[in-house]
Amino acid sequence: MKYVFGVDLGGTTVKMGLFNESGEVLDKWEIVTVKDNNGAQILPDIAASIKSKVSEKNIATYDVIGVGIGAPGPIDSEGNIYGAPNLGWGTFNVSKTLSDLCGFTVRTGNDANVAALGEMWMGGGKGFKSIVMVTLGTGVGGGVIVDGKIVAGAKGAGGEIGHILVNPHETETCGCGKKGCLEQYGSATGVVRLAGRRLAKDDKASVLRGKEFTCKDVWDAVKTGDEVALDVAEEFGRILGNGLGVIACVVNPDAFVIGGGVSKAGDILLEYIVKNFKETTFRGCRETEFKLATLGNDAGIYGAAKLILG
């Protein structure tokens, strides 16, 4: 049996998985991400954890095909990371550095892109070769997979779809410094903001009125038929449908896979996106499928393993 390690490097923990070559998870564990000293200890800690697992499982080193890793920063197809402020990292080659430390072949990708690869392989995008993953969470991220490969981009910014301009008339500023980014409407706080704006427009009764509410509250209200919430869902669907329509014309994927906390609203969220997508998207791309992500927090380790399995 041959083995692959999949590593999902996050700002607080490193998720790790041991896979066989068929993509079955044999073991999963986590270590803490030590960010002291500009994150100098992160890759040595990962290498040590891999070596320790190899030893614990009595795996022969020649049976390890390699280590895949997803990291939070712009990373090109050669494994160069162009700075990761979240970890204290500058620009260097992650694949080479980790390979020197652990002795195995290493391939590296941006965390969102790697998660997209995981969802294509074993998740909501299973059966497709070209998908665009859209992660609606605290922010909006994405990953573009064409013919089974990550589109990393010239400077690792492929799939940075949270910051496509969807509203040139926006007055509030996005975290990225621009105005009118997809993230300002598709993230959890974006949905809450859309609802706040809708509530401010008139006095229509709503379960959301006069209290603090979350993104989940908004979608729960949509499910009960709350009219204000239905308006919010419509606006959300219009913005997402239009934005994904543009992306569809660029790479014409087999499917969009929608994940992240906001997507826990489930099929109803897809319905609002798809309805608007079909109305406004070029006919040649209109039949693109829409799926919910299924791997949750494991998408990263699956995708990382797939980086090696190819």
Next chain:
Amino acid sequence: MKYVFGVDLGGTTVKMGLFNESGEVLDKWEIVTVKDNNGAQILPDIAASIKSKVSEKNIATYDVIGVGIGAPGPIDSEGNIYGAPNLGWGTFNVSKTLSDLCGFTVRTGNDANVAALGEMWMGGGKGFKSIVMVTLGTGVGGGVIVDGKIVAGAKGAGGEIGHILVNPHETETCGCGKKGCLEQYGSATGVVRLAGRRLAKDDKASVLRGKEFTCKDVWDAVKTGDEVALDVAEEFGRILGNGLGVIACVVNPDAFVIGGGVSKAGDILLEYIVKNFKETTFRGCRETEFKLATLGNDAGIYGAAKLILG
């Protein structure tokens, strides 16, 4: 010496080129596109012309590596065309059909995508591996090249960037049936329309006022500093800059290559696009280069040859 044929199938003529394996053009010629009988004669005519050239040049058939062809319709990476109304064609596999007729390996791509590949290989995108070509002509077309390969898309609609939504408030309808497509502003008629709208706004003096004018007239007026024309260039640059900014976040190319009749305005056209692109695009993609296309009508035969040379 090994040989490759590059074929650019258009609605009125078929442009053909004979290349050596280094990409030098040894011969160029054209035949008429016979569209009678649902275009049934088109591929047999092309096969006959290739065979005749092989014989004329005394080329041994085993020295022909293959035939690349670009055709006007959605074509996937397997060579399936999903209808080409312009030729009378339905859905079938172009590569297989032409290969059966001529006896050589055939690879097929959408004409705009193939032209993009040609520009990457030998034109404005030379030296880059990932480009997005934007053709501003009668319509607006495009092609996306990632790591030297065409992104054909699930149903051959990759790079259909003329029909991305850039203005949800547009009232006039695009040729595709939607409203607010990039083509409605970036094509030659789009530029004329932008100028007409600007002229209607007030009475400001302009060389464009009170007469029929073309897209070229508008850009000529920009070059002389005509204030109305400068406003048009600014609006054109804003729409193109925003639109290409979105595309940049999806695939993060090394460069955009701008071609088509409108691009004959030259560097000044790039200036207006780039200025707006840099202002509104996510910082990770902001350094994308902008180049003018250089191959003109030969981009198609170059790209077709490159389909075979890989």
